[in-house]
Amino acid sequence: MQDLLYFIQQLINGLTIGSTYALIAIGYTMVYGIIGMINFAHGEIYMIGAYTALIAITGLAALGIAWLPLILIVALVCAMIVSSSMGWAVERVAYRPVRGKHRLIPLISAIGMSIFLQNYVHLAQGSRNIGFPALIEGGFRFGAEDSFQTSISYMQVTIFVTTLVCMTILSLFISRSRIGRACRAVSQDLGMANLLGIDTNRIISATFVIGAALAAVAGLLLGMYYGSIDPLFGFIAGLKAFTAAVLGGIGSIPGAMLGGLILGVAESMTSGYLSGEYKDVVSFGLLILILLFKPTGLLGKPEVEKI
């Protein structure tokens, strides 16, 4: 019984972390799906989202506002607006001028952008870890009083539910809305979509903006969950999310969700049953295995050469 509770606890830990990986992974996978590039500055967008949310929360606290839902909504909206504008700006500055050039050029300009944003935050906010207030506290617990209890915090529930809601909205948006349809058309064939009168520049900007907005959601959630942020924390989260995107099949939105969850659970099971030292070994090992045996990922479609 106790072993089962322990297993469930690790599963919950993994699903929580995995769903935030999924939120960040969407940004990678959408951009890849449409222009076939990896946006290496995406982790930084996520980090900036977390900082913006913290600034908003601190500002509201200074104004004496203590009503939790209001704080969360304002922080979320601020983070999404700032991150989305960042996403848009990154596309304008680092991608559009070099689009259609050799594939390595936008890759390098994205890495440059990532270094620039990291250092900008270093300068603007200092390099120290900044504490993030735990706004949502408490939780449920299961199991006998005197032995191991499985606990699910309200924060974990919030993360999981928010991710599900975001994913559902995104799926509906992609499958039903006008821009969503245009996105799918552009991802199938950019040139053809252009000829048919779709403003492809606008659609590409839109994918950067959507990805950045979701990353901002993840930034706020993870900031509250972990309790501290620093200018470098976007980098490793970005790598993990990128792994999740590749694992699920880069370019596929359900794939990003699946990849994120698998990665999160794999990590937490590794630290739960083996040792925390092997956590990153397992996650990046999975990436290598997938690239070797199924380069298109779990849910990715095989690339068809367009002639």
Added chain:
Amino acid sequence: MRTPVKKLVSAVATSIAVMGAGQAAAEIKIGIAGPMTGPVAQYGDMQFSGASMAIEQINANGGVMGEKLVGVEQDDVCDPKQAVTVANNMVNEGVRFVVGHLCSSSTQPASDIYEDEGILMVTPASTSPDITERGYELVFRTIGLDSMQGPVAANYLISQKPERVAVVHDKQQYGEGIATAVRDTLEEGGVEVAMFEGITAGAKDFSSLVTKLRQADVDYVYYGGYHPELGLILRQAQQADLDATFMGPEGVGNKDINTIAGDAAEGLLVTLPPSFDEKDENQELVQAFEEKGEDPSGPFVLTSYTAVQLIADGIEAAESTDPFDVAEALRAGTFQTPIGTVEYDGKGDMESFEFVVYEWHSDGSKTPVN
């Protein structure tokens, strides 16, 4: 058009270089290498503030053998790769005495370069025993060793008669070294070490680790590493209702742990060098720091001050600015410093250095235990 501009530029550059060289003759450069940025920059602040104060005061008293000391500050970000770059910069700057580095994992690779290039190094903070184990002539420290600090922590834990203890570390030279020392002493003392495990420095999610600690049902958790990770572990442990007391080395004893962990930092046990700033004989110095608006209470402020002072005393005792002569003088002499009487053994470690167990509070203050 282009050639005259180039000529002008190179002429200016040459004259600057000549001016620089002219100045260098009448001064002794003291390199100060530590993290100005990055997650442990606040320890770097202590180091820079202590060392600069010593340089100022020595210069105000007429310098060393009539020459002024000049600080050359460089940022190693507590990153071993950057530390090597910094060490090479020091060589290029013509520095012959270095106060630094701070993190053991930076000090180790940098010291290889200093030893090869004949630069004397005094680290005010690196406690890894390996640093002085390699028979280097020019490596000194003004701090104790993990092999002294670990047993102090472990003996305190043994005295509390715990049933089970978990030892966690960050896999870095400092953290793992000290955690190993703690584990070994605990096992010798007959305490069951239920878990010995590494985490990744810079990680944010410790929910799995906390779950594992709850499962292992430990009374105490010893953490070898720095405050950013321990702060998060404390906070996530509190949220998951882990009922255990945490303990860490001086790398976690920093007010920043309170901004990360909040209330969860209450009751954390920390082994620290004794508070040198509370000693009567240092009150004048403490006042000098306060007048400058700096805080002398950090664990590495006065050790850094002492590092500069020892270099100055060593130069005077040797009557030479040759690092090898100074090293010999340091090994031979006995020096009165703000951290007490300093005598060196053959390896460059101090003959004695004390660590004290403190209890940390959620407002960033600390009280000695027992």
